[in-house]
Amino acid sequence: MPKVSEEYKQQRKKHILKSAEACFAEKGFRETTVDDIVEHSKTSKGTIYIYFKSKEDIYFELIEEKFDESLENYFSSVRKFNTAEEKLRYIIKFQKNLEFTEEEQKFIILQIETNMYLLRKGDSEQVMIERLGRISTFLEEILNEGISNGEFKKEINATVFSKMFWSIQDGLLVRTASKELANHHKPIWDLVEEMMFDYLKA
Amino acid sequence: MPKVSEEYKQQRKKHILKSAEACFAEKGFRETTVDDIVEHSKTSKGTIYIYFKSKEDIYFELIEEKFDESLENYFSSVRKFNTAEEKLRYIIKFQKNLEFTEEEQKFIILQIETNMYLLRKGDSEQVMIERLGRISTFLEEILNEGISNGEFKKEINATVFSKMFWSIQDGLLVRTASKELANHHKPIWDLVEEMMFDYLKA
Amino acid sequence: MPKVSEEYKQQRKKHILKSAEACFAEKGFRETTVDDIVEHSKTSKGTIYIYFKSKEDIYFELIEEKFDESLENYFSSVRKFNTAEEKLRYIIKFQKNLEFTEEEQKFIILQIETNMYLLRKGDSEQVMIERLGRISTFLEEILNEGISNGEFKKEINATVFSKMFWSIQDGLLVRTASKELANHHKPIWDLVEEMMFDYLKA
């Protein structure tokens, strides 16, 4: 006989998570204090510790949520296209069209930092590899689809190509987080696109 | 121990830096305490503050030293080759042959974290962009050399290609830091190499 | 203990201030550690930093409070008298009758030290001069009152006399802080009284 509905509690948690995201993006995990989150979320320290068992816990839930949410959206919008080429071109187009606002850049930084954090902790095996695997598999399927139906040449190693692709994407993301490349990444993606399709269809 | 040679002092500093590197690589900047460095270096807190004015100072000197040192070695070994193609192939080969020990992987993580840290602080403009610029220019020169002497096709935009190349390298490095890709990056570099030369010489 | 009344918090702050006073009086500002205050107040370091933002902050609030509080009481008790002579004699009598306990002597020392501290910092202009001004003006008014109604002679420069008076008071206070003069100051005040009134009414 809970006093408040489950839905209410979910909503409350989401609200805190949103605040935490803003804070972490702004200052990073270590530099963000629980008080920062309290202030941003207009709740209280006690409340936060009702919904999360530690600051680290907030961080993990945030990453989990953020990642899964955006990834599923992404996958499904890609799947709407018919041919493998269209799908791949859409993926590239999506990256190309990302307009990185200050805020988004900060979130990218946060994501990269998080990866490094996880890598260091060695927990990565469980979490990260599974994720990278999912993304990799997603592209592999598209590539294999293209190979089967003759869009792409037979010699392609879909696994390797997929890993390469996401590595490139990662690299461009890292650079994009910096001001140097920020919003100048389009010509690079153009080049990548040209080069890749030359290879895939040669 | 007074009236000690400049050389001795340099050595002492280097020793502390070495210890700091190990600690930072192990736990990251924020999680490493000065006491960790004290313990690892078998010196004392006071001594560390003779040679460095803050924990952050150690960090920056470390990054600086590590980076500049390795970069210059790298550049000069590349320049030994005659043709542009040889040079580029050597660069790729170099990346391909990197055998990342546990320790080196940790240092890569540290470097990436550092970049993120700098990006967040906004101090990055001075330091990082200059560095990325140096690396980018280095490859641009090689590419232009190849274009002039007919090794590579005329249509290549050396600036864009160079940026792309290093982004890919970055991306692979990030992934390599993870256990997933660790020491499985050779086939990916093979693919990159094939694809790139196809494009450059088409 | 959450959601606590403003009054409760004021009380808590006062309690810490009381402890700090005892510690500062005992050992001086610099020699007093925050841990001393913690121990004396039976609270915790954290609590102290909830109510004050630094050790210096405690010090200033203490001085401020102590000073303003006692000064206003003093002024109002003096104003109760009718004639200027009565007022001035009361002021002197008040000084004369001060029985300096060990503790009060220590607080006098603290006050003098504080003045020196402020003087050195140069922040004194704002705070101290304003205070000295208030005290000086207070006596000037009494003197002018006495001059107007014929109690005192016309030739008196109220401003100079006032400053002299408080300097004497200061000097006697400094000496009183020492054991030498402690509680032997009455005959000196008698002499001062005699001499002053001889002059004022000559």
Add this chain to the structure above:
Amino acid sequence: MPKVSEEYKQQRKKHILKSAEACFAEKGFRETTVDDIVEHSKTSKGTIYIYFKSKEDIYFELIEEKFDESLENYFSSVRKFNTAEEKLRYIIKFQKNLEFTEEEQKFIILQIETNMYLLRKGDSEQVMIERLGRISTFLEEILNEGISNGEFKKEINATVFSKMFWSIQDGLLVRTASKELANHHKPIWDLVEEMMFDYLKA
């Protein structure tokens, strides 16, 4: 068979003391570091600890020296005058004519702080009281001289008057250290002079 002459050593000590004086006056005892004194004296930490056994020791020797030196000079210049009145007027004139440079004001602050420091330590009985006694006695003698030869009236209590005089002097000094009264003390001394001689000769 000392390696260096006693005179050399005395000179060295004096030099360090001079530097310490400047530093203590500038920043106070606690805020002055041994390194400050090292830098100012252009010697070394080791050297300082040859001549003094602690930072506090420097402080005490400084106070001792400074005080005794100036006091003896002062006494002897006063004694040159013939009558008690001349002597007392000279003392007042001396105070009146003090032109307090920034530096001298700082040294006054240091002296006052030192007194407070000594008072707190309870060592005051030995050192300070003896000093205050010497000064007090000095003036008592002058006053008694004046009483004996009819310059001053018989009813004067030389001991009390003397203590009062130095208290006034102390008070004016404290105030003079502040910017408020700085170099505006002459009219006050004029008033004190007038009032005192009115009393002494009445």
Add this chain to the structure above:
DNA sequence: CATGAATGAGTCTTCATTCAT
């Protein structure tokens, strides 16, 4: 005697977490 590098106890301050209300 002179030097200054080394030391480490001692400071202030922060902040994640708890728990009484």
Add this chain to the structure above:
DNA sequence: TATGAATGAAGACTCATTCAT
């Protein structure tokens, strides 16, 4: 459930003093 006051362990940094050269 919600609150926010209380806690204290932990961290960065300082500096008087020592002592090998």
